[in-house]
Amino acid sequence: xxxxxxxPLLIVSIVVVAGELAVRxxxxxxxxxxxxxxxxxxxxxxxxxxxxxxxxxxxPLARARAIGFSRAFDEVLLPGYDCSPVAVPVLLNDNxxxxxxxxxxxxxxxxxxxxxxxxxxxxxxxxxxxxxYDFTIQGHSTGRYEGNQLVIETTKFVFDPRGIHDAYxxxxxxxxxxxxxxxDGSRLRLESITEDPLVLKAPYPYHFEWExxxxxxxxxxxxxxxxxxxxxxxxxxxxxxxxxxxxxxVEEP
Amino acid sequence: MRVAxxxxxxxxxxxxxxxAHHSLALFSTDTVVAVxxxxxxxxxxxxxxxxxxxxxxxxGRTVEWRIETxxxxxxxSEGWTRDSxxxxxxxxxxxNPYSDRNVKFGWLLRVTKADGTILRTRFTNRLTDPNAPPSxxxxxx
Numbered sequence: 001x002x003x004x005x006x007x008p009l010l011i012v013s014i015v016v017v018a019g020e021l022a023v024r025x026x027x028x029x030x031x032x033x034x035x036x037x038x039x040x041x042x043x044x045x046x047x048x049x050x051x052x053x054x055x056x057x058x059x060p061l062a063r064a065r066a067i068g069f070s071r072a073f074d075e076v077l078l079p080g081y082d083c084s085p086v087a088v089p090v091l092l093n094d095n096x097x098x099x100x101x102x103x104x105x106x107x108x109x110x111x112x113x114x115x116x117x118x119x120x121x122x123x124x125x126x127x128x129x130x131x132x133y134d135f136t137i138q139g140h141s142t143g144r145y146e147g148n149q150l151v152i153e154t155t156k157f158v159f160d161p162r163g164i165h166d167a168y169x170x171x172x173x174x175x176x177x178x179x180x181x182x183x184d185g186s187r188l189r190l191e192s193i194t195e196d197p198l199v200l201k202a203p204y205p206y207h208f209e210w211e212x213x214x215x216x217x218x219x220x221x222x223x224x225x226x227x228x229x230x231x232x233x234x235x236x237x238x239x240x241x242x243x244x245x246x247x248x249x250v251e252e253p
Numbered sequence: 254m255r256v257a258x259x260x261x262x263x264x265x266x267x268x269x270x271x272x273a274h275h276s277l278a279l280f281s282t283d284t285v286v287a288v289x290x291x292x293x294x295x296x297x298x299x300x301x302x303x304x305x306x307x308x309x310x311x312x313g314r315t316v317e318w319r320i321e322t323x324x325x326x327x328x329x330s331e332g333w334t335r336d337s338x339x340x341x342x343x344x345x346x347x348x349n350p351y352s353d354r355n356v357k358f359g360w361l362l363r364v365t366k367a368d369g370t371i372l373r374t375r376f377t378n379r380l381t382d383p384n385a386p387p388s389x390x391x392x393x394x
Binding site: 075080083095096097112217218220221222223226227229230233234 | 278279296298299300301302303321324325326327329351353356358375387
């Protein structure tokens with residue numbers, strides 16, 4: 001009798017365990033290689049995608065608080081004067097070359113600009129999830145392949161005084177940048193969308209393209225003296241004004 | 254040495270006028286000054302390669318200009334090498350000067366060496382259009 005009861009239980013247990021293992025294995029397996037576009041290589045900046053309207057400034061999309069911030073912000077306080085790197089989408093808008101390296105479970109993106117290295121964790125490989133307080137300059141990037149595109153979503157950015165645009169349009173910790181890269185012949189193309197409900201009234205789009213290059217990336221090797229020298233020439237010194245912390249009133253455009 | 258204003262046009266130095274890592278609002282982008290003299294030093298570095306040129310003022314005094322330009326990678330994309338400009342070279346630098354003309358400081362647009370060699374920068378097109386974005390590709394407004 002005991003054997004008659006135990007046998008079905010054993011079979012059920014094996015099926016359950018095997019099923020769970022199958023789910024875990026599937027979660028660890030890489031996406032089908034047939035669907036993965038080859039984006040690996042060194043890419044030379046060309047500019048906005050030919051044939052499309054030029055990219056426009058995000059300033060008209062900025063909320064009043066962001067415009068107020070940009071008017072009050074003092075140039076000399078820019079982190080860039082201390083060789084602090086920029087982040088997407090500003091990084092995408094700067095005229096520098098970069099490299100893409102596609103690996104089984106991640107994509108590495110190396111930039112001439114500020115010697116930035118981004119790691120994009122590909123979905124389905126069991127990478128550890130980002131912690132609640134893990135905010136960084138470059139944020140946390142996850143990626144997936146959709147058709148012929150690499151789709152990257154980046155969140156968990158720290159506050160950045162030029163996180164949307166160099167005209168001191170800041171970004172908050174709610175910034176989310178979605179990048180879509182694909183090949184069009186020999187060229188690499190990108191469409192990106194930046195969302196930040198605290199700063200922007202609507203998503204902010206960018207599009208750019210690159211062409212292959214064979215020369216290696218040039219190290220940036222930011223020199224702190226060269227980086228900060230110009231600070232002394234700014235005469236506004238807003239940050240020394242006791243009223244500086246009061247953002248000027250701005251009507252919502 | 255000759256310092257001459259060779260071009261002037263209406264332009265605004267906007268905060269979005271980026272040069273690698275900060276605004277160019279310090280410099281008078283509506284004015285071009287030709288600084289002719291002897292290269293005394295070149296700091297080949299990023300974010301600003303810096304060129305020092307000893308030049309004579311109209312009163313005969315020799316002054317040293319500090320002339321900033323773009324990061325090394327941008328210069329290399331325009332054909333520069335570390336040895337394109339060396340101490341002792343005779344050269345003319347076309348620059349946008351710092352707003353206080355008593356300070357010998359400016360932003361480089363182009364260098365012409367004594368042998369006629371022209372060293373372009375991504376801002377050379379501002380010799381004819383002060384509002385032109387840096388080439389190639391251009392940044393967004």
